[in-house]
Amino acid sequence: xxxxxxxxxxxxxxxxxxxxxxxxxxxxxxxxxxxxxxxxxxxxxxxxxxxxxxxxxxxxxxxxxxxxxxxxxxxxxxxxxxxxxxxxxxxxxxxxxxxxxxxxxxxxxxxxxxxxxxxxxxxxxxxxxxxxxxxxxxxxxxxxxxxxxxxxxxxxxxxxxxxxxxxxxxxxxxxxxxxxxxxxxxxxxxxxxxxxxxxxxxxxxxxxxxxxxxxxxxxxxxxxxxxxxxxxxxxxxxxxxxxxxxxxxxxxxxxxxxxxxxxxxxxxxxxxxxxxxxxxxxxxxxxxxxxxxxxxxxxxxxxxxxxxxxxxxxxxxxxxxxxxxx
Ligand code: PEP
Ligand code: MG
Numbered sequence: 001x002x003x004x005x006x007x008x009x010x011x012x013x014x015x016x017x018x019x020x021x022x023x024x025x026x027x028x029x030x031x032x033x034x035x036x037x038x039x040x041x042x043x044x045x046x047x048x049x050x051x052x053x054x055x056x057x058x059x060x061x062x063x064x065x066x067x068x069x070x071x072x073x074x075x076x077x078x079x080x081x082x083x084x085x086x087x088x089x090x091x092x093x094x095x096x097x098x099x100x101x102x103x104x105x106x107x108x109x110x111x112x113x114x115x116x117x118x119x120x121x122x123x124x125x126x127x128x129x130x131x132x133x134x135x136x137x138x139x140x141x142x143x144x145x146x147x148x149x150x151x152x153x154x155x156x157x158x159x160x161x162x163x164x165x166x167x168x169x170x171x172x173x174x175x176x177x178x179x180x181x182x183x184x185x186x187x188x189x190x191x192x193x194x195x196x197x198x199x200x201x202x203x204x205x206x207x208x209x210x211x212x213x214x215x216x217x218x219x220x221x222x223x224x225x226x227x228x229x230x231x232x233x234x235x236x237x238x239x240x241x242x243x244x245x246x247x248x249x250x251x252x253x254x255x256x257x258x259x260x261x262x263x264x265x266x267x268x269x270x271x272x273x274x275x276x277x278x279x280x281x282x283x284x285x286x287x288x289x290x291x292x293x294x295x296x297x298x299x300x301x302x303x304x305x306x307x308x309x310x311x312x313x314x315x316x317x318x319x320x321x322x323x324x325x326x
Contacts, residue, residue: 005284009040013276013287015269019295022275023283024079026255029055030068033075035280040287043079043137045202045277046255047072049125050087058096059121065128073136080137082202082255082277083129084181085122085154087111087143091218097121106210111144112154119157126161133173141202145180145187151197183207183256188236191243195250202277203240205256209233228258229311234267238306241272253277263318265289270302293325 014020024045025036029052036044052060052068073081088094089110097118102108115122129140142154155178165172178197182188183204191201205228210217212232215225227233237254244252253275258264260278265286268276276286301321305314 005039008284008287008291009038011040011287011291013290015290015293015295015298017294017296019269021269021273021290022080022251022253023287023290024082024253024275024277025280025283026277027072030071030075032280033072036283037075039280039283041079041280041283043076044072044081044083045253045259045275046141047081047083048087049084050092053086053088053094054092056096059094059124062124062128062131065125066131069129069132069138070135073132073138076136078137080139080177082139082141082179082200082253084141084143085112085125085129086115089114106216112142112150113144116150116153122157123161126158127165130158130161130165130172130176131170133176134171137177138173139177139179139200141179141181141200143181143204144184144207145182145194146184147186147190148194148197151180151194155197181207181255182240183211185212185236188240191240195243195247200250201240201244201252202275203237203252203254203256203273205233205237205254205258208236208256212236227311228256228261228264229267229314231306231308231311231314234271234302234306234314237268237273238271238302244274245272251275260286262286262289263315263322266293266298266322267302267305267314267318269293269295270298270300270305272299289322297321297325 013023024043025041026046027044028048090106177199179200180198181204182201209228215222241252244250251274254273255277259276260282262285308314
């Protein structure tokens, strides 16, 4: 088995009929990059930068952040590194940043919303990412986007940072790619609108399920309702990929847990996902599945699934279909 994984490592994630997708890793800190490389990931699809903040007693400054981002970019000279800006709030707090208690923290001052309130903090991070961008293929990703207005607001702040760096004659990648997480239902439904302002999407199914199905992702009492295979979720994913299919040079990835689920791989492939980002250890298994199917078959499976009534029915159907393909 280990030998098989070793052989898979340097092979592309390509279907039998030639559709190539990108398999990349989710990381929480620079040290995680090694595991992604070891398992054949070609880049990073989600760098959760909040750990840099949470593992610190004080607000990490620009230099510290720059060093962290640079080291990840240098680990992937050829591949993309998608750095997600701070996603704090919800259940995650910072000891050095006092925040009011909220009645519904997951619907409150979380992620990009907090960054708009604390623009100084946001700009330090953006400056650090920009400065690191010359060391690889940096992509900046904004979390918890609910509308195009927020994308424009975030990009305006990014522009301010670029202008500052220009004035200080500090180098950065002027073509740095900017994207958003699609993890709020409104963003999925309005993906065609939002796509006008960005270079890529990454679907965050963990929150997309939570917000679409109104199920707290941490609450065991209602976890039976938390179902990424729910037809409503598949239809939202389809809306997002359909938008990106229409645009050149645009890609749609997924960095929620669903992207690393072997049972979901064929469906997601068939729905037109371009990039799958997951924990490093899942990469070989997903690669194996993608290399064993035809894109045409995956599309037919996805189309059929979109017309089914329940997640259970869809999962059974996918399982049966996978058996037939083998
Ligand atoms: C998601 O919501 O799917 C996601 C990848 O982000 P996080 O799990 O960090 O909220
Ligand atoms: Mg999320």
